[in-house]
Amino acid sequence: MITVENVSKSYGATRVLTDCSTAVARGEIVVVCGPSGSGKSTLIKCINGLEPIDAGRIVVDGTSVADRETNLPKLRARIGMVFQTFELYPHMTVTENITLAPIKALKRTRAEAVKRANTLLERVGMHDYADRYPANLSGGQQQRVAIARALAMDPIAMLFDEPTSALDPEMINEVLDVMTALAQDGMTMIVVTHEMGFARRVADRVVFMDQGRIVEDSPTQNFFEQPASDRARLFLSKILHH
Amino acid sequence: MTHFDLAYVVSTLPLLWDGMQTTALLTVISLAGGLALGMMLAVLRLSRLRLVALAAATYVNLIRALPLLLLIFWFYFLVPLLVGRPVGGYTAALIGFVLFEGAYFCEIIRSGIQSVRRGQIMAGLASGLTYGQTMRSIVLPQALRNMLPMLLTESINLFKGTALVYVVGVRDFLTAASVTGTRDNTLVEMYILVALVYFLLCLAASLSVSRLQRRYAV
Numbered sequence: 493m494i495t496v497e498n499v500s501k502s503y504g505a506t507r508v509l510t511d512c513s514t515a516v517a518r519g520e521i522v523v524v525c526g527p528s529g530s531g532k533s534t535l536i537k538c539i540n541g542l543e544p545i546d547a548g549r550i551v552v553d554g555t556s557v558a559d560r561e562t563n564l565p566k567l568r569a570r571i572g573m574v575f576q577t578f579e580l581y582p583h584m585t586v587t588e589n590i591t592l593a594p595i596k597a598l599k600r601t602r603a604e605a606v607k608r609a610n611t612l613l614e615r616v617g618m619h620d621y622a623d624r625y626p627a628n629l630s631g632g633q634q635q636r637v638a639i640a641r642a643l644a645m646d647p648i649a650m651l652f653d654e655p656t657s658a659l660d661p662e663m664i665n666e667v668l669d670v671m672t673a674l675a676q677d678g679m680t681m682i683v684v685t686h687e688m689g690f691a692r693r694v695a696d697r698v699v700f701m702d703q704g705r706i707v708e709d710s711p712t713q714n715f716f717e718q719p720a721s722d723r724a725r726l727f728l729s730k731i732l733h734h
Numbered sequence: 735m736t737h738f739d740l741a742y743v744v745s746t747l748p749l750l751w752d753g754m755q756t757t758a759l760l761t762v763i764s765l766a767g768g769l770a771l772g773m774m775l776a777v778l779r780l781s782r783l784r785l786v787a788l789a790a791a792t793y794v795n796l797i798r799a800l801p802l803l804l805l806i807f808w809f810y811f812l813v814p815l816l817v818g819r820p821v822g823g824y825t826a827a828l829i830g831f832v833l834f835e836g837a838y839f840c841e842i843i844r845s846g847i848q849s850v851r852r853g854q855i856m857a858g859l860a861s862g863l864t865y866g867q868t869m870r871s872i873v874l875p876q877a878l879r880n881m882l883p884m885l886l887t888e889s890i891n892l893f894k895g896t897a898l899v900y901v902v903g904v905r906d907f908l909t910a911a912s913v914t915g916t917r918d919n920t921l922v923e924m925y926i927l928v929a930l931v932y933f934l935l936c937l938a939a940s941l942s943v944s945r946l947q948r949r950y951a952v
Contacts, residue, residue, distance in 0.1 A: 542856055569862025579857035583875050592871060593861035645862060 493518045493680055494539060494649060499548035501534065508534050510704045512548070516649070516682060521675045523691040523712075524684045526701035527727060532684040533576075535701070536651045539682070540571045553648055569597045572642030576654040578634040580626035580641070586613070587622045590641045598645065605644070612640040616670050632663030636670055649680040656687055688731055692716055700724045743923060746914050753910025754931075760828065760896040760906065765889055767832035772839025779844050790840070797837035803898055806830035810902045823902030831892065838888050846881030847873060879947070886943045890936050907931070 494516040501509040509531045516522050524532045537543040539550055541557045541564045550557040555567055580589050590612065591605035600608075613619040616636040626634055635655055642650060652671065656664045668690050675681055675694045685691065691698055691712065698715040700708040700723075708715065708724045719725045778790035797805075809826035821829075850873045858868030897908040905913070908928055915924030 537856075540860055542860060565859075565862050565864045568860055571860075573857075573860040575853060575857060575860075577851075577853055579851075579853045581854065581857075581872055581876075583879070593863055596867050596871065597862035641861070 493553050494682070495549075495551045496535070496539070497549045497551075499535070499538060499545050499550060501538065501543065501546050508704050509538070509545070512701075512704075512706045514699055514706060514709050516680060518680055519678050520697065521681045521683070521695050522697045522699060523695040524682060524699045524701060525686060525688070525691065525727075526707075529703075530701040531704040532701050533653050536573075536653055536682055536684055539651060540568045540573060542568075542573075565597060569593070569645050570648050572639075572645060572647035572650040574635070574638050574642055574650065574652045574655050576657050578626070578631070578638045578658070580634050580638055582626050585623050585625055586618065586629075586637050589626070589637060590644045593641075594644050608644055609640070612643050613637075615643075615673075616640045617666075630663060631659045632666045635659065635663075635667045639667075639670055639674070643674075649682070650674065652681065652683040652685065654684050654686070656685065686731065688716075688728075700727065702727075739923070742918075742920065743927060746911075746918075746920075746924070749914055750907065750910050750927075753905055753907040756899075756905060756910075757893075757896050757907040760824075760831070760899065760904075761889075761893045763828060764831035764835055764892055764896070767828070768835025768839050768892065771832060771836030772841075772843050775836060775840035776843035776847065779840060780847065794837045794840050797834060798841075802830060802834050802895060803901065805834055806898060806902060823899065823904045827896075827899040827902055827904060831896065835888070835892055839885075842881050842884045842888060843877075846877035846884075849880045850876045882943060882947055886939060890939060893936070893939075894932065 496512055496514050499509055499512045500507070512531075512535060514522075524535065526532055534543055538545050539552065539557065541562075545558055552567060552571065555562055557564075557567065580586075581592070584592065587606060587609050590609040591600075591602065594600045594605040594608065595602060610619060610622065613622055616639055618633060618636050618640065621629060621633065621637070626637070629637065639655075655671070656667050659667065664687070668687060671681070671683070671690070672694050683690075683695070695712045698708070698710060698712050699706055700715065700719070700721070702723050707721050708719060710720065714720075715724070716728070719728060775790045775794060778786050779794070781787045781790075806827050809821055809829045810823060813826070814820045854872055854876070855868055858872045859865065863871065896906055899906050900909045900912070911924040911928045912921075915921035
């Protein structure tokens, strides 16, 4: 459903992505990992066109992202995204956060949007907080609301950009549990994360990046048991033994 | 100096009220014009087109480096030489205020917009909103709240600053009081009254804005 072909990108003189290619099938869960600065976040921001690419091609459900004719808002409305820093809108309640885009971009009625929001809040265990403001929620609660907000657009795929990196340790699991449930429901997901436990349990495939290149792209079991590259082996040894 | 005479002060009120209306009108028009110009300049300064941003920045820096009084003099004394007929004190002052406040409001609005985290724009765009919708629903409401105190301070400065029209012969509140005080030899009463009125109006404005802010605080 999502194909990334030979994508390269630079910020000025700094190369951030070099000739990256991979593909994600419908219902597949792909974890993207690698050291900081390896281009993971940039890569998934290219998928919904938040970051423009310099070379190559990204196709989402038959639509080429970088194509001039592509209606980016329309495309982005079909791909959910969850950020490291949650990015809930601080001046809106939880319900308003979730209903904004469905009302504005999908032209749903407020009543429809609120009904859907309630269902989703129930699903992420936040239905008691519908009228709260983000500032009154913990990090884990905010991130669960952010997931509900992304789901409110009925996306065909979800992108997670280090969704648990900004969380206190005791809140990480409540977010991972929601993501695991989502995966079990068959959602197509690309997850940038350092949570190797989650990757092992949930991912179908692991993409390992280093210095802007995709170094390894293998089924989860292979990646953890016999990584092909030295770089991935070194990364795993550092991240798993602490 | 005469003793403070309430009946006398009351008798001067109609004249002072005329002056206050002029002051209020000058403030409102300059505020509206300055905000509109400032908004436009802020958008230009944030433009991705280098030349456009540079032109707006040059204007802002130039204007902010000049005394307001000089701007008013330009339009009062120099522009008539160019256009061949007098501009009039009122118009000259208004143009001066709008051009001057536009530069200050530009900076306030620009910093307000920039105070909103970039991630908020990303989140809006990622959810399928257009850039315009993201600005209207997500960025501007937050920016406005952040810049409210600065906008108020600048508006109060403008309100007090309109007293400068004295020099081009427009009869605002302060001028009306001066004229009355000089005529009746009551400058002490008049200047105390003027100070009191300015103080109370500015205090009321401050209080109402901090109330507004508390209501919309997150």
